[in-house]
Amino acid sequence: MEAISSHLLIHSTQLTQGEASNKYEFIVDNQLSVLKWVKLKTEHPGAFYLIGSGKMALEGMLFELNHVRVNPMLDNTHMIAKLTDALTEIGVTVCNQPHKTSMAICFKPMGEIRDKVRFYLNKEGRLIFLSPITRPRLVYSKPKA
Numbered sequence: 603m604e605a606i607s608s609h610l611l612i613h614s615t616q617l618t619q620g621e622a623s624n625k626y627e628f629i630v631d632n633q634l635s636v637l638k639w640v641k642l643k644t645e646h647p648g649a650f651y652l653i654g655s656g657k658m659a660l661e662g663m664l665f666e667l668n669h670v671r672v673n674p675m676l677d678n679t680h681m682i683a684k685l686t687d688a689l690t691e692i693g694v695t696v697c698n699q700p701h702k703t704s705m706a707i708c709f710k711p712m713g714e715i716r717d718k719v720r721f722y723l724n725k726e727g728r729l730i731f732l733s734p735i736t737r738p739r740l741v742y743s744k745p746k747a
Contacts, residue, residue, distance in 0.1 A: 607676035608632050610685060612729075614665040617720065626665065628729075632684055636660075636727045660723050667719040672711040682711055692733045694719055 609629050616624040625642040639660065670685065672678040686696050699713035700706035717734040724730050 604677045605675075607673055607678045607681050609637070609673075610678070610681045611671040613668045613671065614721075615668055617664040617666055625668075626660075630685075630729060632681060634684065634688060634729045636723060636729065661725060662722065664720060664722055667715075667721065669710075670712050678711060686712060688729075688731055689715070689719060692731050693717075694731075694734060 609631060612628045612630060614626050614628065616626060618624075625644065626639055627642065628639045629637045631637055670682075672681070682699075686699070689696060694715060694717045696712055697714045697716070698710075700710065719734070720732045721729050722732070
């Protein structure tokens with residue numbers, strides 16, 4: 603019997619008004635609450651800064667989900683379903699979800715997400731996902747005379 607995973611790793615980019623942005627990795631539990639997180643050093647790939655234990659350190663910061671990682675040696679079905687349900691609830695479409703025995707489970711465990719998924723952490727350290735921005739479409743344009 604395969605052991606069941608109770609954690610996911612979410613890699614994300616902090617959204618700022620400037621061009622420079624920081625990358626973070628969050629380990630989340632089955633309630634989508636952040637257990638641990640690190641700030642990645644962009645100047646030294648593979649290195650990271652440990653963040654203080656206070657959840658207030660990241661409160662109010664806006665992040666964009668880059669990708670999700672799982673432990674391929676564990677059954678991640680429940681954790682992926684939890685995250686997929688949370689995203690579906692806000693209107694994000696998840697396509698081409700791999701079967702749990704597929705090799706794609708290592709590279710794209712959730713499948714494909716075509717929307718930009720943004721989130722922040724509340725005071726309790728729980729991920730709060732924001733609905734994707736609806737882009738206006740041009741319906742009619744009067745030609746120049």
